[in-house]
Amino acid sequence: MHPYFHIFGLSIPAYGTMMALALVVGCALAWLRLRKLGGDWETLLLVAACAIGLALVGARLLYLLVSYDAGRLLAELGRGDFSFLSAEGQVFYGGLFGGIAGALLGFRIAKERRWGMYVQAIVPCIPLGQAIGRVGCLLGGCCYGFPYEGFGAVCLAEAGVPGTVFPAQLVAALADVLLSLGLLWYDRRRPRAGVRLLYLYLAGYAVVRFGLEFLRGDLVRGVAGGLSTSQWISLGMLAAGLGLLLWERRKRPEAGA
Amino acid sequence: MAVASLVLGIVSLVIGCIFPYLGIVGAVAGVVGIVLAVLARKKGEKKGLATAGLVCSIIGVILCVVLYIACAAAVAAVQGAVESGALDELTEALQNATT
Numbered sequence: 493m494h495p496y497f498h499i500f501g502l503s504i505p506a507y508g509t510m511m512a513l514a515l516v517v518g519c520a521l522a523w524l525r526l527r528k529l530g531g532d533w534e535t536l537l538l539v540a541a542c543a544i545g546l547a548l549v550g551a552r553l554l555y556l557l558v559s560y561d562a563g564r565l566l567a568e569l570g571r572g573d574f575s576f577l578s579a580e581g582q583v584f585y586g587g588l589f590g591g592i593a594g595a596l597l598g599f600r601i602a603k604e605r606r607w608g609m610y611v612q613a614i615v616p617c618i619p620l621g622q623a624i625g626r627v628g629c630l631l632g633g634c635c636y637g638f639p640y641e642g643f644g645a646v647c648l649a650e651a652g653v654p655g656t657v658f659p660a661q662l663v664a665a666l667a668d669v670l671l672s673l674g675l676l677w678y679d680r681r682r683p684r685a686g687v688r689l690l691y692l693y694l695a696g697y698a699v700v701r702f703g704l705e706f707l708r709g710d711l712v713r714g715v716a717g718g719l720s721t722s723q724w725i726s727l728g729m730l731a732a733g734l735g736l737l738l739w740e741r742r743k744r745p746e747a748g749a
Numbered sequence: 750m751a752v753a754s755l756v757l758g759i760v761s762l763v764i765g766c767i768f769p770y771l772g773i774v775g776a777v778a779g780v781v782g783i784v785l786a787v788l789a790r791k792k793g794e795k796k797g798l799a800t801a802g803l804v805c806s807i808i809g810v811i812l813c814v815v816l817y818i819a820c821a822a823a824v825a826a827v828q829g830a831v832e833s834g835a836l837d838e839l840t841e842a843l844q845n846a847t848t
Contacts, residue, residue: 545781
């Protein structure tokens with residue numbers, strides 16, 4: 493665990509730095525892909541900004557929903573207390589859904605109709621950004637695994653975690669890289685995949701996340717019916733992804749598998 | 750729009766530097782600044798100001814993300830450690846080690 497980078501006497505939060513790096517690298521790679529497809533960087537920047545903005549809001553909203561009591565939140569709002577805005581914490585799925593909504597809004601604002609092309613350029617870069625973010629999780633001491641003392645066990649005493657734990661963050665990062673490579677491979681085989689890549693990402697990440705949840709050991713795991721909140725969301729996302737793939741295949745039978 | 754993007758970019762930078770508890774507000778302000786700057790550039794409106802607004806907004810968003818976004822689980826892990834008494838055990842162990 494290494495929560496801060498010490499540069500020129502400044503202590504810079506490692507997790508935030510890796511998150512920012514993930515955004516910058518993701519956008520840069522998306523631009524490199526988009527150039528080959530004929531898109532323009534200003535539209536990409538606008539869409540990315542809208543997606544990132546609503547992703548931050550969505551991630552925070554979902555965190556508040558799972559962490560705060562609704563009555564308490566309403567009471568705070570009623571008193572004019574907005575301190576919940578400064579509460580630290582977000583949930584990835586809230587960010588994902590917010591990001592998708594933000595991207596759609598961005599295409600609307602930019603009056604860009606070729607959104608299939610932009611989606612094709614952007615989607616394989618998302619899991620790569622997630623992988624960088626997961627390294628940030630390891631540095632920051634969050635999203636850790638179950639208690640474990642074997643090879644690769646990590647000590648997160650600075651985060652208040654007793655003993656050593658399984659490096660679930662690194663497994664998640666590796667899974668995200670493999671998902672990105674899988675999407676890039678499919679893109680090479682089907683150059684006109686367009687928005688189908690998004691459906692594949694939704695289904696693929698749902699499977700990855702469902703499995704990874706079994707490796708997690710951090711305490712904020714809302715559980716219902718034996719599955720965590722994220723696993724339930726993953727099941728829904730998998731159903732949505734597969735449903736969209738089937739719908740798209742029926743709409744364009746000549747596109748093949 | 751170019752002027753508005755510059756103002757929002759500066760607001761985002763200021764919030765990022767001075768008001769840490771409003772990090773998400775700063776990030777959203779920066780995002781709106783980026784959107785307005787791009788739209789102004791596409792329309793050819795005051796390109797210099799729009800570019801300045803774009804740069805300030807991008808830096809503001811990155812600053813807010815770097816300094817003030819934290820993982821929900823990290824915060825919850827610390828909270829859980831406090832509630833379970835694990836942090837007390839760690840403190841006691843450290844005190845014993847230093848005496």
